[in-house]
Amino acid sequence: MYVLQNYVVLTLWSQCAFAAHSFAKRNDTKSFATNLLHESLDWLDRFYDNERGYLFSLDSEALTHVTRESVWYAAGLLARNEVDDVEQAVRIVSNVIGAQFKNESEQWFGDYQIYPEEPSVGTEQYLPRIYSSWDPNWRGFIGTTFILILEEFSHLIPQDIQEYMLESLYNTTIGDSYRVGGVDHDNLYPAYSNPSIMRALVSGWVGRRINDSNMTTAGEADAKAIIDLFTRDNTLSEFNSGTYAGVSLFALTLWAKYMPEDSLMGQHGGEMIRQTWTSLGQLYNANLKNVAGPWDRSYGYDMNKYLSILALQIWTLVGKENAPVNKKPYAMGHKNDFSISPLIAILAPFHNTLVPEETLSSLLGFPGTHTVKTSAFSPPYDTYPRNITAWISPNLTIGAESFAENVIGGPSKNPSSFNPAVVQWARRDGSVGWLSLYAQVKELDVKVGEWTLELNYPKGNVSSGFSFLVGTNGWNERRDVSKWEHVEGVKVNVTGNVDTNYTVTFNGLRSGARETINDFEFWNFTYTMPPSSQEIPRVQLDFELA
Template sequence: MLPNFNWLLGLGLLGVASTAHTVQLSKHAQDLFDESMFFQDMIYDSNAHYLRFFYYPLAAGVHETRSSVWRTVGLLQRNHGDDAAEAAKILELVIADQEKDTSKQWYGDYTVYPEQPTVGGPAYDPSYRDLLPSHVQDLILGSIYNSTVGDTYRVGGVDDDNLYPAYTNPWLMRTVASAWTGLKMNDSNMTYWGDKWAEEFLDLYNVNNTISEYNSPTYVGVSLYALAIAAKYMTNITNAPVIAQHSEQIIRDIWEVESLLWNPMMRNFAGPWDRTYGYDMNNYLAIISLWIWSFIGKDHAYNNPNPIGTMTHADDLEIGPLVAVLADSQKKLIPESVLNRFRTSHFVGEHTYHGQTYAPPVDYEPRNVTTWVSANLTIGTESFNQTALGGSREDTNAFNPAVVQWLRSDGSVGYLTWYSTEKAMQAEVAPYALNLTYPEGNETSVFTFALSSNPLGAKRDIYTLDAIDGLKIEVGGTVNPEPVVSFCGILGGTCPIIHDFEFWNITFVMPANSSEIPSIHFNFSLE
């Protein structure tokens, strides 16, 4: 079973009052919508009335619930032929799979895929309600209600649950779902909890005016989705929910920060990344890229013509219709000067960003962020002191608090990113320089990095730092300056790939019996 809030993504079109059957989309939003629907049409099983499970987990022959719910939004927006009837059929099947036993901890949840050995379901939308039979509309509202009640079963720290205000994207989805459902169903308990959760989120957000799930290209995209729902559908009503009252400003705040971390030449956000599914956004699909695409065009989101389906994590393209439908209303909230930073023609030039973010209970203290951005090289880090390895989600593969990216000879992006081996690190960034220190480390500490393979035509093997294409690195600090090098590949090597990215494992160790504080200093220059 998956948590309720993941299935409330379909809520993005839920209006408090009736609206038109379809949303008028701008050129870029329509482009995203069309490509996403074309992609979905190829993998849709019309006999099962579900999308096939694409990319992850590469399960043979099974279907996926979440993306099928997303598809219903696209079908109702497109509304050609039997699209509306097909959307209704999908919704009936998914809702029938929802867990309805209130005694179970996963009450209100939905199956990950319909072949799964128990239960499942979604959420939906009066924006298109006239296109759906009345009994399906009733099913939808009942399903949303059950899902929202089920959300209350999750309490951070109870039964190993990890849902705290710092877990930004599901916390916001739950908050928005409870606020909307309480209004729609006239349930004061739900509206109370929607406001209560919003206040808890704001108490944390207002510490630094940044979200805790910091600069995470996929999950910032989901957080923006939740906030866009609140901004579009709940800000102009009497006694608007707390989250709606603040949604527009938080959207602007998020895009202000992200625009300063964006490198338009590389089409990548500079680090640090609290949670990521890859090391180069031209080769994996991040939901925030879809927002950029829907605002200003696909060519500003990606720097290569590769089909989306060839990217890793390509299944997130299936959320495209929901992003497209909300894109234009969100774009109106963002200053043109901020949007311009995502265009190569308006690159603001070399600059350094300083900020803070905080994610209790894992963070002992706020994390200090420093990111230096230039046209062809970015260096981004955060200093942290935490209770566990791997950031707030305790995921060493996703947590990337020190990241270097550069443009290479063929125009592709190279990367060097620190792999989590310590619970505390101090980081310093200057133009062309990165210093990392372990305040609690010892002679057994290591500095491990994932390094991109060279592009075609460059040296095939990277057993020394001088074999790296496009970047020269000088190493100092208290470590041995010569790294231990190995390869992590699809067809072998000494370690598995991470998020489908091959890489060279570059590890620096301390001298034997050293009593010095572990540190490594990098000086970079571009070739």
């Protein structure tokens, strides 16, 4: 009884202490956001070309420049408002609008250059390749930033430049209306969450601002389609992406903050943010500083090593030291997304009030072993909603999804970013080990349990294979891996009807069987079916921490 009573007292004390800590963290949101703003601007300042009024390429590409990131930087300059910051921000905005595509007959009308030195899109030497020579999502990224600037900093912007920005927003809204999923190689369906949320916002906001009922109606129609998909199971169709969940949360914040109550966006934006964070909080493992898989679109396998927009939002919530961000964010993989930090920081004081207290707690401390079950739906690619299960323990997580799709590689049709089954574990040096199933089929059935993962290919055959990408070992561990016993931190037992003779190859930065994926080196453990098999391919992995 004495032990139980003390346990209850200690538990209540811990809960009270954590609640007080959580409250303090809420009050620290502004300082965390300010820290993010200034640290990111200090980095971006180094890339600013005062002669041209653009940022140099963040990849140091022979002193060329970048458009989208320059606009994000301009918003940060207005927020900082020191010395000649406002003058330079206005200059950047004017430069970008001046180069906006203005031919209404072209598919890229109202879009913005990817970089100012590029040739004219549509010429014989620079053919119009969507997501290559031009990117339709730049309308959304730059359009939403212009709206943020006009909403937050109009008192700093000369009237003629404000009018110039509204004209640009009108053109970009018209151009975005050209986008129809499945037409002209475009993939903008409501299920493509991050650009569809941005398009709805820009169309609805601009329509109201200039009193254009057609634009307003179009924005509301887009919003309704997005909301209908979301409320099916309170999940984004573009599910659980460290990068694109971050973009969607950014755009939903604009819905909640800038759209009126007579708009569906104003009505639903806040709740969609809360529900998205609830899902992310349930999947987050604070011990590993990672959101458990599966990931619809990921630019890495460990959030501690690649820069995700979601991690920047976590930074504003619990501080840099508690977020999955390296001390030097600009040294991480996919580092260029650090340039969106000014927008995240500017919106954080509002956005963070919508994050549930339970989620905030889970970002600071692991709540205990639990299982998460949910689903997401991305028509026209999904035959039925993707059914997601994740088992999350203190030092190992297993997450996977069952799906039937008409493409390989998920709705983004990219096997390098679609991770339908993911395992992560803690290693002795505090780093994270990981395993991901490489997407090779249109249908997958999964079973996730305590310490176990079962995978089936319902329409597989003797030619099917399972390729497991496994991260390299930690700093002080062995460099060469040729079998499971060489993988640091975890024991893996593989059973099923696959051939027990597997192959192991290396994908490296400098050499190996093939190249890295999103700059991550890995070992590829591949299983094939026995030559005479007539069975549905099935493999089961059982895990134990080493």
